[in-house]
Amino acid sequence: MAYVPFSTTAKGPxxxxxxxxxxxxxxxxxxxxxxxxxxxxxxxxxxxxSHGTRSPSARLFAFGRLIKSPYQSLIANRKAFQGNGWTGTSRARSAATPVYAVRTKSGGALVWFGLDLEHSYRSKSPNSGMTWQSQNYGDLQKGFGVPSTVRSRLTKVDRNEFLAYIPPKGKIQVIANRWFPVSIQGR
Structure with a gap:
């Protein structure tokens, strides 16, 4: 297998x-x-x-936008559904994807990995439909063949793929990510 350097033009950290x-x-x-x-x-x-600063692992991370954003998304989903009379949960899990890591010059590791944000909710009342429309992404449910307004249940999985730096000592830095929807089911 041939190997190509990370970049032939980029210079520096x-x-x-x-x-x-x-x-x-x-x-x-x-x-x-x-x-x-x-x-x-x-x-x-x-x-x-899933748990924010209450997590025992929180002390390991430098909290930046790329950690706060998925946490705030889970909180927003919980509040929106529960505020409209739905029961269920939103949580993050390790994605079933490979983890790749290479050594940095400092002795740390540059790591590629994935997290799945799982949302599973049921309505307490058929009159409490939920329409999930994003200014940035539009109506994601339609793209998956799910009605724009769901009335009884919704299960969806969003994936965040991350690039992070793990130092030999000190806080882990999340450097980059990309988000995409994996699945949405509902009615």
Whole structure:
């Protein structure tokens, strides 16, 4: 298998203090020399996204926009559904995707991994329909063949794929992410 450097044009660190060789070493998933082993990172972040600063893992992370945003999304979903008479939950889980990690020049790891944001709700009353329309994304439900207004139940999964830096010591930095809907079911 041929290997290509991360970039032939980019120079310098990916984020403050985060730099890798052109041909970095792979970091084992269970590397205990880091703040968190790469194989445990998704579960740790899922707990933080689900519970915020109440999570025992919260102390491991530098809280920036890329951690706060999915947490605030879960809170917004919970409030919206429960405020309209629905029962259920929203939570984050480690996605069933591979975790990739390479060694940084500082001895840390640059890690790619995924989280699934799972939302599952049922209506207490058929008169409390929910219409979920986003200014940024429009009516996501229609794209999945689900009515714009659901009246009895809704289950959806959104995926966030992250790039994070795990230092040998110190706080984990989430550097980048991308979000996309995986599935939506409802009626």
């Amino acid at each position: 990916l984020a403050p203090g985060v730099d890798v060789e052109d041909f970095p070493d792979v970091v084992p998933a269970d590397d205990a020399g880091l703040a968190v082993p790469p194989g445990d990172l998704a579960n740790s972040l899922a707990d933080v996204v």
